[in-house]
Amino acid sequence: MSDKDVAEDRAANADMRSAFDTSAAGPRPPSEITGHYSSDNPDMVQFVDADGNRLETTEANAPYAQIVEDMTSQDAREIYRDLVLVRRIDAEGHALQRQGELGLWPSLLGQEAAQVGAGRALKPQDYAFPGYREHGVAWCKGVPPENLLGMYRGVNHGGWNSNENNFHLYTIVIGNQMLHATGYAMGVQTDGDVATGDPERDTAVMAFTGDGGTAQGDYNEALVFASVAAAPVVFFVQNNQWAISEPNEKQFTIPPYQRSRGFGIPGVLVDGNDPLATYAVSVAALDRARSGQGPTLIEAYTYRMGAHTTSDDPTKYRSDAEVEIWREKDPIKRMRGFMEERGHAEPDFFDEIDAEADEIAARIRHACQTMPDPPQEAMFDHIYAEPHPVTERERAEFVEYQESFVQEGAH
Amino acid sequence: MAMQKFNLPDPGEGLTEADLVTWRVAVGDEVKVNDMVVEVETAKSLVELPIPFAGTVVELLASEGDTVEVGSPIIVIDTGGDAPADPDGGSAESGESGQTPSSEGGDESSGPNLVGYGAKAGSTKRRARRGGAKGAAQPGPAGDSPEAGAEPQAAPPTPSPDPERAPEQATGERARALAKPPVRKLAKDLGVDLASITPTGDGGVVTREDVQAAASASPADGGSSQDSQRTASRAGDAPEQTRVPIKGVRKRTAEAMVASAFTAPHVTEFITVDVTATMELVERLKGDKAFRDTKVTPLLVVAKALCLAIRRNPEVNASWDEDAQEIVYSRDVNLGIAAATPRGLVVPNIKAADAMSMRELADAMAELVATAREGKTTPADFAGGTVTITNVGVFGVDTGTPILNPGEAAILAFGAVRRQPWVVQRDGVESIEPRWVTQLALSFDHRLVDGELGSKVLADLAALLHDPGQALVWA
Numbered sequence: 042m043s044d045k046d047v048a049e050d051r052a053a054n055a056d057m058r059s060a061f062d063t064s065a066a067g068p069r070p071p072s073e074i075t076g077h078y079s080s081d082n083p084d085m086v087q088f089v090d091a092d093g094n095r096l097e098t099t100e101a102n103a104p105y106a107q108i109v110e111d112m113t114s115q116d117a118r119e120i121y122r123d124l125v126l127v128r129r130i131d132a133e134g135h136a137l138q139r140q141g142e143l144g145l146w147p148s149l150l151g152q153e154a155a156q157v158g159a160g161r162a163l164k165p166q167d168y169a170f171p172g173y174r175e176h177g178v179a180w181c182k183g184v185p186p187e188n189l190l191g192m193y194r195g196v197n198h199g200g201w202n203s204n205e206n207n208f209h210l211y212t213i214v215i216g217n218q219m220l221h222a223t224g225y226a227m228g229v230q231t232d233g234d235v236a237t238g239d240p241e242r243d244t245a246v247m248a249f250t251g252d253g254g255t256a257q258g259d260y261n262e263a264l265v266f267a268s269v270a271a272a273p274v275v276f277f278v279q280n281n282q283w284a285i286s287e288p289n290e291k292q293f294t295i296p297p298y299q300r301s302r303g304f305g306i307p308g309v310l311v312d313g314n315d316p317l318a319t320y321a322v323s324v325a326a327l328d329r330a331r332s333g334q335g336p337t338l339i340e341a342y343t344y345r346m347g348a349h350t351t352s353d354d355p356t357k358y359r360s361d362a363e364v365e366i367w368r369e370k371d372p373i374k375r376m377r378g379f380m381e382e383r384g385h386a387e388p389d390f391f392d393e394i395d396a397e398a399d400e401i402a403a404r405i406r407h408a409c410q411t412m413p414d415p416p417q418e419a420m421f422d423h424i425y426a427e428p429h430p431v432t433e434r435e436r437a438e439f440v441e442y443q444e445s446f447v448q449e450g451a452h
Numbered sequence: 453m454a455m456q457k458f459n460l461p462d463p464g465e466g467l468t469e470a471d472l473v474t475w476r477v478a479v480g481d482e483v484k485v486n487d488m489v490v491e492v493e494t495a496k497s498l499v500e501l502p503i504p505f506a507g508t509v510v511e512l513l514a515s516e517g518d519t520v521e522v523g524s525p526i527i528v529i530d531t532g533g534d535a536p537a538d539p540d541g542g543s544a545e546s547g548e549s550g551q552t553p554s555s556e557g558g559d560e561s562s563g564p565n566l567v568g569y570g571a572k573a574g575s576t577k578r579r580a581r582r583g584g585a586k587g588a589a590q591p592g593p594a595g596d597s598p599e600a601g602a603e604p605q606a607a608p609p610t611p612s613p614d615p616e617r618a619p620e621q622a623t624g625e626r627a628r629a630l631a632k633p634p635v636r637k638l639a640k641d642l643g644v645d646l647a648s649i650t651p652t653g654d655g656g657v658v659t660r661e662d663v664q665a666a667a668s669a670s671p672a673d674g675g676s677s678q679d680s681q682r683t684a685s686r687a688g689d690a691p692e693q694t695r696v697p698i699k700g701v702r703k704r705t706a707e708a709m710v711a712s713a714f715t716a717p718h719v720t721e722f723i724t725v726d727v728t729a730t731m732e733l734v735e736r737l738k739g740d741k742a743f744r745d746t747k748v749t750p751l752l753v754v755a756k757a758l759c760l761a762i763r764r765n766p767e768v769n770a771s772w773d774e775d776a777q778e779i780v781y782s783r784d785v786n787l788g789i790a791a792a793t794p795r796g797l798v799v800p801n802i803k804a805a806d807a808m809s810m811r812e813l814a815d816a817m818a819e820l821v822a823t824a825r826e827g828k829t830t831p832a833d834f835a836g837g838t839v840t841i842t843n844v845g846v847f848g849v850d851t852g853t854p855i856l857n858p859g860e861a862a863i864l865a866f867g868a869v870r871r872q873p874w875v876v877q878r879d880g881v882e883s884i885e886p887r888w889v890t891q892l893a894l895s896f897d898h899r900l901v902d903g904e905l906g907s908k909v910l911a912d913l914a915a916l917l918h919d920p921g922q923a924l925v926w927a
Contacts, residue, residue, distance in 0.1 A: 133486075136486045136502040136504075138461075139461060139499065139500070139501050139502050140458075140461055140501070140503075140504040141459065141461025142504075348497075351464070351499075352464045352465045353496075353497065354496060354498065354499075356497075357497070403485075445581050446580065446581055447581065
């Protein structure tokens with residue numbers, strides 16, 4: 042049953058018995074889950090193979106093929122640039138943590154295509170609700186990478202003004218942001234910013250979580266609300282196959298893209314390492330949300346190449362052989378192969394992007410190392426949206442207390 | 453020439469040290485920023501560390517296999533020229549507010565830190581308060597009890613010590629003993645003054661071992677009063693308190709006593725009685741053939757007499773069944789004897805003791821006590837008791853107020869039998885004579901044994917012990 046069918050089912054208020062018919066997409070034993078995601082899964086939306094060769098049209102990718110065909114050389118180059126720069130920023134964050142400059146860094150290595158595809162599909166008015174690994178989405182939304190470093194260095198209290206780039210604060214509590222996103226999307230409906238036909242006004246919301254997040258209560262509650270309200274939200278699940286050390290088998294017996302049907306939300310399975318596919322399905326889902334047709338769930342099947350965070354050691358729970366399989370599916374390699382095949386860029390272009398990546402790395406490294414410690418009283422700044430007498434009194438007391446100390450340098 | 457030191461960062465969260473596994477570079481190698489130079493293993497994982505400088509490796513400050521504390525320098529890089537490629541590098545100072553990073557940063561070692569090493573060494577020290585601030589105690593060992601940290605200290609008269617010089621402070625004029633919170637607590641618990649300890653930890657930090665050594669070296673170190681000196685002079689190495697886990701017989705005894713004491717309302721009655729006749733009987737029976745190879749004691753006569761007294765007052769041979777809301781009267785007197793054993797007090801009982809001859813009873817008691825001391829008493833021997841005797845007299849004690857063995861209605865404490873002056877009436881003439889006198893105490897469950905019944909049991913028992921011939925009258 043395709044997603045289109047699901048949507049029609051909803052619209053026609055179809056016989057509920059068909060929704061409970063498990064013969065088509067019923068639960069599978071955990072041991073079959075991994076096999077279920079194999080590249081010959083007919084549900085998987087893919088456009089390029091491991092070398093970037095354009096794949097034939099299938100039933101799964103056909104609804105999105107036009108979006109890919111409409112992409113210009115400029116679009117392709119921008120996506121490639123994002124992929125490379127995001128990977129470089131991520132690598133620098135990892136190195137800075139290893140050099141003692143950051144407390145923690147969750148690497149996105151391997152998930153660049155999933156995040157850039159989704160991030161590039163977002164319009165400026167669209168709002169993104171990330172977890173804590175969405176450095177690629179942050180980049181696409183225009184959040185300076187220095188802000189991400191500042192948060193993980195512990196010199197700011199969340200990192201950035203969410204409304205500047207319509208990119209919500211990183212949410213460490215797993216899956217919590219799904220509810221925030223759904224609530225925001227319901228607010229968008231209340232504001233009447235859905236289905237007006239004005240491309241500058243119609244707004245969608247995108248919520249990001251991982252496979253581990255799908256096992257959280259918040260995630261499932263969010264899907265219920267989004268479905269019932271037909272909220273303009275797209276749930277983007279990056280299934281990187283490891284919830285820290287827990288494999289998919291410990292998270293679900295039916296994949297998230299299938300389970301979404303149970304909530305009355307169409308689910309799409311996309312090759313998360315195929316930047317064209319993630320971009321195309323995101324564009325379609327976001328358009329659907331903006332036009333008032335309700336939520337979509339995208340499951341981007343990808344792989345976390347690095348550790349969960351810098352505090353984790355993945356060699357303790359997974360094999361190197363598994364990592365090697367996924368190295369072959371590297372998103373940057375695939376995007377470059379596609380561009381070379383289609384002649385989207387000259388060879389110089391790729392060298393220029395690499396040079397730009399080095400510049401950005403040096404820039405954010407220096408910025409990280411020279412970040413000023415924040416004034417300690419800044420911790421009181423954003424507790425309430427408006428001035429609050431209790432907070433003001435506490436701030437004054439805190440400042441007075443701090444000033445009672447003999448100065449040793451600045452702090 | 454600009455030398456940069458790379459300090460071991462905390463590659464996890466809250467790690468304090470790492471084992472150096474493999475150097476990927478050697479002295480003289482050229483390195484670029486983020487080249488992997490070393491592999492270290494922490495409590496969490498094996499990780500590669502990228503170098504934050506570009507230049508030439510000048511020196512490796514740790515060897516493979518070393519355990520290195522977070523914050524310690526491990527490699528020196530010559531970054532060349534006047535303008536180092538990365539002036540601030542891994543310096544702890546780089547995060548200073550409003551300060552431009554300076555090249556001296558790399559020469560300083562920063563202290564262990566929970567996350568990264570953004571904090572300065574010694575920054576965990578409490579900062580000095582301004583002169584006007586409360587608590588104007590001069591910092592120094594004298595005023596530096598483990599609790600001193602709770603009170604902010606006033607500014608020292610001399611410029612505040614350079615926070616980077618913590619190790620020197622520790623050996624010289626220490627402002628405040630350096631120790632981790634758990635160690636401070638240990639010192640407090642053991643009554644050890646941290647300031648009095650010579651630290652052995654890196655950076656002049658007092659370690660757990662230092663505190664334990666100080667505590668065992670001088671138990672009275674924590675105080676200077678006469679009390680503590682006296683305490684120290686006694687008992688040598690014996691600790692002030694010894695803690696023993698509550699288990700086994702002690703635990704069961706405690707549970708039984710608590711259950712009994714707070715379930716059955718206890719009444720204890722006392723009687724003082726001249727048992728000279730009983731003692732004479734005991735002496736006589738010791739020479740009797742019938743009691744050859746067995747032990748005849750006053751307790752034996754008391755046991756027999758108690759059985760007879762219960763026969764005359766059978767309502768006392770009972771127990772209270774709360775669940776069934778019934779009083780259970782037993783046919784047999786199952787006589788419990790409290791026995792001190794190496795494992796603690798146990799109370800096995802002799803089944804149907806009232807049906808035994810005195811010789812049989814003597815044998816049964818001997819066997820019961822022997823079995824208990826060997827620790828071979830079976831659960832069946834403990835079960836089903838109806839009354840108990842506790843022979844506190846063997847300890848030279850006159851009497852007590854025994855607590856009922858749970859489920860029983862009465863317990864008798866048999867006190868010491870002593871020669872005491874006693875008023876004796878003979879042929880209508882009273883005189884004071886030395887006699888064998890003892891005290892009996894009977895505790896009973898007042899829910900089912902009224903004062904009258906309890907008193908009759910005790911009085912009958914006393915009558916039998918005063919004149920064993922009374923048994924002939926009652927039998």
